[in-house]
Amino acid sequence: MSTLTTHRTPVDLDIRPPKRFAKIRAFYGGSSLGAVVTAALLVAVISLIVAGPDFYSVDNFGILTSYIAVPLVMSAFACVGLLAGIVDLSVGPMVGVSAAIFAALGPQLGFWPGAAIAVLVALAAAAINALAVVRFRADSIAATVGMLTILSGITLAVIGSNPPTYIVDGLFAFSLGALGPFSYLFLIAVAVILAVAGFVTFHKVGRHLRAAGGDENAATRAGIKVGRLRVFAFLFGGLGAGIAGILYIGQNGGPALEIGPSLTFQSYAALMIGGFSLVRGGVGNPIGGLFGLLIIGAVGVLLDLQQINNHFLDVVLGSALIVAVLVDRLRGGDRFE
């Protein structure tokens, strides 16, 4: 017995120098507070320089809260996937396809049938992702790039040259409503975030999801059905994207080709600032994602108000993504050699 347990571990070929930047690591390590605070300060300073103190008005905060409401709903559902260790880049285009289908079918079939079909299409896309990634072990980023293209194609085909408009009176009025600077949609989105946060923190399934994302093998040995949870996570993200698409139509009255990959980036950059990771699951809290999205949204509103070329937001988002992954690595994510 003893010979079995005390056999020598294989020689470690990976000789690394002692960790540098220990203090910085400590600041960003553990909780996501360091990253959120740094990003918020950065955005605050930049906005002061670019727009001056007038930027910090109640009106602008109102614009911000309605601007990020729909992405927030989508992110609340999509972050469960990151926790479970999967990356679904097609959630943004799922919102787009759901919005397009809802706007195209809603006027003919009525609100509920249209909404149901829109959500079902998003769920079907998520189910295909789940089949490819969980059952067949395709790389989740690459496979969902494929789904992203499929959904963009479908959105293009549905919208065509003649974009449908569909104004849902009740929903539209509701979208305009606000409690002080907080739009109703934003408050609902925050409620969803809190609900999801409670679910992943306290509910058994939520804990299992985090365990599955943290260490797949350990979770499997502990009797957790990792595959099943990941399928659930994919479908959950699809459901959220479907609902977000309907809310988008409620807010804007018509679909747009632009909502797609950009929305995914916005959401994932925000989630990563908030402490989630694209390369390892099991870390992050939806409430951190809320703060991340407030920061990313502030950048968007700033660029919008300053009438800066909106491609510039993409540059910011892409850079934020890379920096966020770096911070995540300093927090303890895997090094890529």
Next chain:
Amino acid sequence: MTTALTDQKTRAVTAPRPRTLKGDHYGITAAALLGALVIVIVVTTVLHPDFFSGRTLIAIGFTMAITGILSVGQAIITISGAVLDLSIPAGLMLPAWAVATMLGASNPLPTALIVLIGVALGVVWGGINALIVTTLKINPIIVTLGTNFIGIAILSMQFTTATVPGRSELSMFGNGSLLLPNIWWVMLVVVLVAAPLLRYTRSGRHLTATGGSVPAARSRGISIRGMRYLAFCTAGICYGIAGVLFAGSTSNFNPMGSASLLLSVIAAVILAGVRMDGGRGSILLLLPACALLATVQTALVFFGLDAAMQSVFQGAILIIALAGDGYLRKRSTR
């Protein structure tokens, strides 16, 4: 416990078979690809007889040339263990835009110099990716996802449509054909040069070894950082060549014009049997893989699929190819 021990022992003794790499059935892959190619051609010709023509062949050649060159770059990156380069659209668009701008200048430089600058820009793009991957030590998929997004956004701020003067030497060459399009022949040369370089040169073997196992490669004194630069910059040469030819064969294009190429390229690399976990793959097999994808794409036009539906189809092919690759990996690691 003892039974388990003896079991292990007997297994060790009775199974000295030399381990062959499962899944490296290059001959079978080639046969399957060519078989599928023949089936696609026959089916399309039966349903649409005008498919079988010289013009179709030229069209397939044009589609295949750009994806073929790009897929050589992607395959080198995948084989070297850097998984995937999602920044191909930007890596192609940067040289293409630069070439179009330089050709359109009132007093253009000599074509040879413009081509060289274009290729060099591709290398620069690869170098930027490698720099980020090696200094920040982040997964290349995420790095290139970000750099592609940034690159395309920056290019979108620079131009909305680029027009290549039709009377320039490059356009004459790019649109001309000799049995097959000129740019197809360039692609063939790229493949035929890259394949032996990867297989028989020291650097090429080191690249493949790095993709197989980083610790093993490092313990043999291979510089992993150097290999990352080599992989991304070699791929950059391919993107540069592809970008120059893209500018030469497309009269006008917008910054998003290369987005759909990425899917075909990844699909081609996977169909060619290059495994996503690195260390294995044949450059030569990219030829039948790209031929198949280009033929399917051209055949779809004959079936009346519009651009939107074509992107649906391309996405579906990519997902199926990735699923197949994942399935084979799962089986071979068992």
